Amino acid sequence: MQVGLNLLANEMSMNTTKLLVAGAPNGRAFLEKLVSTIKSDKIHVDLQIGLDTPAEAPGWSETQILVSFGVPCGGAEMDAAPGLRAIITPSLGYEGIDVDAAHHRGIAFANGRVAENFESVAEAAMLFMLTSLYAVRDAEERLRRGETRTGPPRARMLKGKTVGIIGHGNIARALIERLSGWNTRILLNNRSKVAPSSAFEQCDLDTLLAESDVVLPLLPLTPDTDNLLSRSRLLAMKPGAILINLSRGAIVDETALADPEVVAHLGPIALDVFVTEPLPAASPLRDLPGAILTNHEISHTQENLGALFAMAVANIQAAIAGTPMPTALVPGR
Template identity: 45%
Template sequence: MSASVLIAGPESIGRLLNDISNSVTGAGFAVTVTHQPILSLPPLMLAEVQALICVVSPVGRAELDALPNVRALISPITGYDWIDLEAAGAKDVLVVNGEASENFESMAEATIMLMLTSLYDLHGAEKQLRDLQPRPKGPMSARMVSGKTIGIIGYGNISRAIIRRLAGWDAQILVTTRTPPEAVDGIRFVELDRLLEASDVVIVMTSLAPETRNLLDAARLRRLKPGCVFINTARGGLVDEQELCRQVATGRISKAALDVFDSEPLGADSPLRQLPNTILTDHIVGHTREMYDAIPRIAAVNVAETIGGTPPERTRNRDVVERWRAKWGPVAAGADESKASRT
């Protein structure tokens, strides 16, 4: 019998989940797709699951207790903050994400687009033409990247891709990260407060974890350089959204470009929607065709390696790998016996 894989996620991304299912089924595994909470599924079915692919669906101690034979919790995308890493480690279960070069390259391009759109006031120039307003005669609102200080919070793959693209733009790059390397050409590693005070553009590009939630609280947001551009394409929970809204409303933040929010989708009554100096997108700004096409392919690879007894290179809790090897043996995946079902 082929190994059993459960795919769980909201109905709103049903097409993506089905594409992942087709890819994993094509690799020779029995697949079940559900839009229901994991704990609502029949216990006997959960007991057969050897790999769980989940998007947004929370997985903690209770879910792991109900999945006694699961070897890996796999997020098909880069984010995996809905998975309890500590609980997974205690059960010797790998946590694997779907990070792909298409993902971080797309996000880097999109983030730079938001920076340029904000600095050059593209929407203001568009509005001037569409509303038949006269050409401005006073000082221009657009600002160059050249000569600016760009502060990046975090130093992962997306941050590095942004930095590579900014090489030659004659901008100073500041980076804050928990474990800075000794030296990198063209970058200054500084403390977070120093970055906020000195940067003309602040880009939030770090992961959300218990220790980083509300990283940019009200006190820190008040340290921002007056007139700065603020960009968040990481996670909304990193920022005090109410204080951010106040800073944008007063103009201390001249432009805010936000792809993520503390509660998603952004509420219809959110005051951010009323602010003209914002760019708001629905956690989708860097989702390219190329990135989408990579998600099912990498999910299938992660499942195949996990069931085959090889820790995937995208394993996020590598400290449990040796215990995982000792606990879980490979399971043959019979392609001719594979099946797909829906619940």
Template identity: 45%
Template sequence: MKKIASLLEAADRPAAVIATESQDLLEFPELAQATVLVCLMIPCGAKEMDAMPALRGLVSPLLGYDWIDVEEATRRSIPVVNGEIRESRESMAEATIMLVLALLYRLRETEAELRAGGERVQHRNMLKGRTVGIVGYGGITREIVHRLKGWQATILVHTRGAQEIEEGISFVSSDHLLAVSDVVLLMTRLDDGNRHWLDRSRVQLMKRGVLLVNTARGGLVDEEALLEALQSGHVAAAALDVFETEPLPAGHAFRQLSNVILTPHSVGHTAQMFEQIPLTAVANIVGLLDGKLPESCKNKSSLNQPAYKQETT
């Protein structure tokens, strides 16, 4: 965020407020003068927007933006823009596939056995020939699919949006995906309609011995249901980068399981991604200040905003 501020200052664009440390935007006295707000992991809803009468745009520097009330912003004709950068999608795709391979090849157990001087871990599996089911079909999933096509795996996708025709993948129902997949990837955004999407009933639909990877949002999973399935072996192993409560509490039961890889919502954060994030954020901010809607505007089609040109930056 400091890099974004310095780049804006160098560009003589002081009109954006950078919100960083506080979890309450209303604590910022300069909020009333904001024309564009850069908001990172800090709730921004109706009361915060009320405090910004000059607001012309809301920017998340990251792919995620679920802390911004998009519906409220749209009602006020305020564009919501996220940081859709190629390096972010690619990093998350690579990291997600890395976790898949770590589970299939039992990397965690193999290292633990070496350190303990025990016997070699058996029963590893190749990705070749496995069925990989992906829930969600956004930019990261497309990057994952692009990379998986060379592994000779069967790729299934379930999406709530319109299904497409793409060589090498099949769009299927969620029930079918869960029933036949050897590996399930959760790659969809979280909203009110899919909280605890992977609940007890859907866990039971999964084939015994399935592997689960969640690098999307922790709220997609009923953690109690997943915990029971991991303890019983119904889910053989999981790799989790996201959780309902973050950071993951010190006493959480996931920490006690040997068949779970845990990473702190940063597994796909790379140096290349961090180099590009502030540059993209500044480009989006400048575009909004110049009256243009960036391509990554999430509510472009619903806006009634004559102050903005319907074009990309």
């Protein structure tokens, strides 16, 4: 009888899908809810918080599905888990996941590609633009100091301004749609040529920087975009221009942003992302006058996180069932 029970247990173990859910401490609540939602007798879920790599998790070699919330996974880690068949990131960004290595090994990959994410970032970009143009921070601080409205107006209209958008992904397209009706001129710079549109003018990066009143890099972080907006390019921007970064901190030379010459040249800056997150207490960016700084959270709307959660569940369920994941990236694209 004991032998029979052991055989049954082994058979049940063989039919159980093994998942590793790994993430940073700031994602604990999201991941715990995710684990609670997908829990069933057919899967074994291991939740690990604070790993540097998934290979540090007990039983990694037997893992079949990895759900990674900011935990990098490269070819070496994949090779250490020969049964791995799917990697899922609940977020839109997937820096640290070697997608090419995964596809080369026949491992499917899916991310949190939901419309609410693109739309939330685009709305946040509009918020940062208007808050910067209308000098809301300055007006608020003067009120708190008890000052009356004196001197020339500081606020500027968005109407008639030139908005420079670097990149033409989903977020950029959502922002272009939202700018419709504001009577702005939109300059677009993209690595590859995009279909002509009456909504924007395509140009090279130098022209965009020289002519734009507001500059927004809306790009993933890659070797090509790392430090894209260097000190020399920041100084090549139109004097008094507003810089808004909602993409990745390393796209902009952070050190240069605090350089006195750059500070004097540019207008207000608005940053939601930084090279080191959270932004260190000693960062000179904290002392920049009129700067808007948020902790990589301005687009984390309730609607966005709700949609990301639902998509993560759908991707996990598809991976368990062995069916195509809704937001799987196609190899070679």
